[in-house]
Amino acid sequence: MNAFRIGFGYDVHQLQPDYDFWLGGIKLEHEKGAVGHSDADVLIHVICDALLGAANMRDIGYHFSDKDPKYKGIDSKLLLAEVMKLLREAGYEIGNLDTTICLQNPKVNPHIPAMKSCLAEVMNIPESSISIKATTTEWLGFVGREEGVSAYCVALIYQV
Secondary structure: OOOEEEEEEEEEEEEEEOOOEEEOOEEEOOOEEEOOOOOOOHHHHHHHHHHHHHOOOOOHHHHOOOOOHHHOOOOHHHHHHHHHHHHHHOOEEEEEEEEEEEOOOOOOHHHHHHHHHHHHHHHOOOHHHEEEEEEOOOOOHHHHOOOEEEEEEEEEEEEO
16 A cells, blocks of 8 residues: 655745746746746745655755855755655655745746646656646735735655
C-alpha cells in the first residue's frame, strides 16, 4: 500500500514598481513586480512549501535561507528543482497540486497554460497533475489595493 501525504503552502510578496513579476515560472508584463530575496515567485514558493511540508522536510526558508547571499535573485525554478530532488530522494512522487493565486491585477487566467507547462517541465510531472486557479479579492485588503500577491497550494504526495 502506498502512503499518501498532504502538504499545504501559503506565501505573500509585496508588489512594487521597478521589479520583475515572476509567477509560476514565467515573467508577466506589469508595472509592478514581486519583492523578495529570490525572484519572489509566490506560486513556486507555495508549491515548494506544500511539497516539503507533505514530506515532513520543514519549509522553503529552512532549505534556502533568505540570509544566504547565494540565493539572492535566484530563479525560483531552481529551488523547485532542488525540492523535487529532495522529494524523490526520500521516495516520494507527486499525486497532484491544487493552487490558488490571489491577485487583483494583472489578470492571471491567460497565463495559466504557460505556467502549467513550465511547472510540469521543472517537476517532470504531467500538466494534468497541476491545478492553477486565480482570484481577486474584490478590491479588499492588501491584494485588492494592489500592494501584494498571495498564493496557496495543497499537495498530495505518495511513496513509490
